[in-house]
Amino acid sequence: MSIHFLPTRLQQPFRLSVAPGVLALLFGALLLPSGAVRSQDIALDPGKTIDETRNGWLPYAFASDSIETAAGAAVFTSGGFNQPQFSLFGTGFASTNDTWAAVGAANNYLIPGTERLFLDAYLLLGHFTDSRYYVDLDRNPKEIKAGSNGSAEDDFITGISNDVNFEFNFDYTLPWGIAKDDPVTIYHVDRGLLTRQVNPVDTWNPMTSGKTTASLKYFNRYQDLDESTQDELLVAKSNGLELVLEYDNTDFNRNPTRGSRQKFTVTRDFGWFDSSNTWTNVELDLSKYFYLGQSDWFRQKALALNFWTSDTPTWNPDAENPQIVTNRPPPYLGSTLGGFDRLRAFPSGRYNDRSAVYYTAELRVIPQTPPLRDYKLLNYFEIDWIQLVPFVEAGRVAPEYNSDLFFDDLKYTYGMDLRLMAFRNVFRIGFATSSEGESQVWAMFAQPFTR
Numbered sequence: 001m002s003i004h005f006l007p008t009r010l011q012q013p014f015r016l017s018v019a020p021g022v023l024a025l026l027f028g029a030l031l032l033p034s035g036a037v038r039s040q041d042i043a044l045d046p047g048k049t050i051d052e053t054r055n056g057w058l059p060y061a062f063a064s065d066s067i068e069t070a071a072g073a074a075v076f077t078s079g080g081f082n083q084p085q086f087s088l089f090g091t092g093f094a095s096t097n098d099t100w101a102a103v104g105a106a107n108n109y110l111i112p113g114t115e116r117l118f119l120d121a122y123l124l125l126g127h128f129t130d131s132r133y134y135v136d137l138d139r140n141p142k143e144i145k146a147g148s149n150g151s152a153e154d155d156f157i158t159g160i161s162n163d164v165n166f167e168f169n170f171d172y173t174l175p176w177g178i179a180k181d182d183p184v185t186i187y188h189v190d191r192g193l194l195t196r197q198v199n200p201v202d203t204w205n206p207m208t209s210g211k212t213t214a215s216l217k218y219f220n221r222y223q224d225l226d227e228s229t230q231d232e233l234l235v236a237k238s239n240g241l242e243l244v245l246e247y248d249n250t251d252f253n254r255n256p257t258r259g260s261r262q263k264f265t266v267t268r269d270f271g272w273f274d275s276s277n278t279w280t281n282v283e284l285d286l287s288k289y290f291y292l293g294q295s296d297w298f299r300q301k302a303l304a305l306n307f308w309t310s311d312t313p314t315w316n317p318d319a320e321n322p323q324i325v326t327n328r329p330p331p332y333l334g335s336t337l338g339g340f341d342r343l344r345a346f347p348s349g350r351y352n353d354r355s356a357v358y359y360t361a362e363l364r365v366i367p368q369t370p371p372l373r374d375y376k377l378l379n380y381f382e383i384d385w386i387q388l389v390p391f392v393e394a395g396r397v398a399p400e401y402n403s404d405l406f407f408d409d410l411k412y413t414y415g416m417d418l419r420l421m422a423f424r425n426v427f428r429i430g431f432a433t434s435s436e437g438e439s440q441v442w443a444m445f446a447q448p449f450t451r
Contacts, residue, residue: 040085040108040118040173041185041253043424046195050186053079056380056423060093062443066130070095083110085118085184101126101163108171116183120169131161131225134349139323147352149396149409153438159234160226169217177210177249185211187252191371192384192421193300194252201251201259210249210259217242219333220273237276238330240269250289254426255387255447257302257364261287267333279329283310287449297368299385304362306449308342310335311401315354322399328354337395337411340442341449344393345413345434351397357405358395362448364419365389381422389417389430411435419447 042050057075064070072093080086085108092102106121134147134156146155173183178199188195203209220239246263250256263285271278285308292301312334314327328334337343338350342358365388372383394410415432426447433439 040171040183041187042084043187043189043254045424046188046190050084051079053077054423066132067095067099067128068097070099081109083108086110097129099127099129101128116173116175116179118171118173118183120167120171122165122167122169124163124165126161126163128161128163130158132156132158132347132349133225134352136323139321141321141323143323145323145353147349147397149351149353149398149411151351153350153436157225161223163221163223165219165221165223167217167219169215171213171215174206174212174214176206176212177208179211183211185253187254189252189384189424191299192255192424193366197251199249199251199259201249204249204260206247206249210247213244213246213248215242215244215246217244221330235276236330237274238269238333239272239275240267242267242333250287253450254424255364255421256287256289256304256450257291257300258289260289261285261450267329269329277327277329278314279312279327279334280314281310281312281329281334283308285449298365299368300364300366302364304364304447304449306358306360308356308358308449309405310356312354315399317399325354335397337397340444342393343395343411343413343434344391344415344430344432344442345438345440346411347440351395351411353397354399355401355405356395356397358393360391360393360448362389362391362417382424384421384424387417387419387421387426389419389428391415391417391430391432393432 044050055077057073059071059073061069061071070093072091074089074091076087076089078087080088087107089105089107090103092100094100102125104123106119109119111117111119134151136143136146136155137157144151144155173179178185185198187198200209206212218239218241221237223236225234243266244263246261248261250259250261263283265283265285267281267283269275269277269279286306288305290303292303294300312329316326316328318324334352335354335356336349336352337356337358338346339348342360343351366385367388369386372378372386391414393413396405396408396410398405412435413432415430417428417430419426419428425445427443427445428447429441429443431439431441
């Protein structure tokens, strides 16, 4: 038997039941690859140069309801091979319930002989003893499909899962806008905030402002599930290509406060090799940022808005039993809601169907605080600022892409994030609750809707 429902990379370990401390969560967020934001840019503090190589390592520990207590370590280096934008990252952890994972990533490597073609690579090997999947195995046509917009919150299966995931991504930065002469953008910052404007965000014109990138990614993923009520092993295999066209016209990719971003994605599994299925998925992601100034209490205030929608045109339900669907993607590549980016009050993959829509608004404020780098205990982490972010979200999934998708029976969540800029990158921990009473705590890398 095959299933085609796979969780997003390393989301499950961060469904936290208790908060083990801010620093432990910061370390835990480093489990995710440092290239989560695939942007060829460099942030320089006063007195720093692009020629410097930075290395570091971090031990960490965290607890969750799916892996119990875990400990591990992460290592990273940036600026190697005489490429200041290039970085390497690796981490591994093991837990008290025999869960373990190892992750490696290489990001923004300029391919020799080219001027604008960059390579990213990612590898995950993992064994998870308490994975959750919102899927149906009996496919009873009289029941509501698990993961659909009207499904019950306890309609899922759990089991032991092995996961192998690797990706190769090629980014080509087009010779337009601020990347006309150089695909690598240098941002000068002081305590994590821009000291000079690099991109003229008031102009929406890819020829004169912003950065346009075309990306092609090959992905390959194997996952199985030993489900306690089944006698056989469930296996899902997926591989294919993802094509992305992105126009980033924001002032600072790592913490935008002005401008906008548009991203169009087409993903296709061609059924190559031993893939379990063939499918095509299309996504549109739009973001807008408004700078709200500063005050005696806040170094920076900004409003961030996002709209995302997804559809699977190959989706093919059986005429007699809508529970049986062919040519559909796994939720981590398709129309799915829940997790650390969209509808954050729900678990990963809580909602998945043919189509999805999502709206959010965040108020991002950075309080006036003493320089955290001056404290000996925090100096190693190079913390530039703390950001408080209240947010609201709305979204839903549906079996058809029509006008009802955008307004009818939306799910709502709201919450608060605490975010840090450390090592000139953003880490976050947040709490979210929903109108249905569900709640989650998440730790993650990077600002939402910037990956």
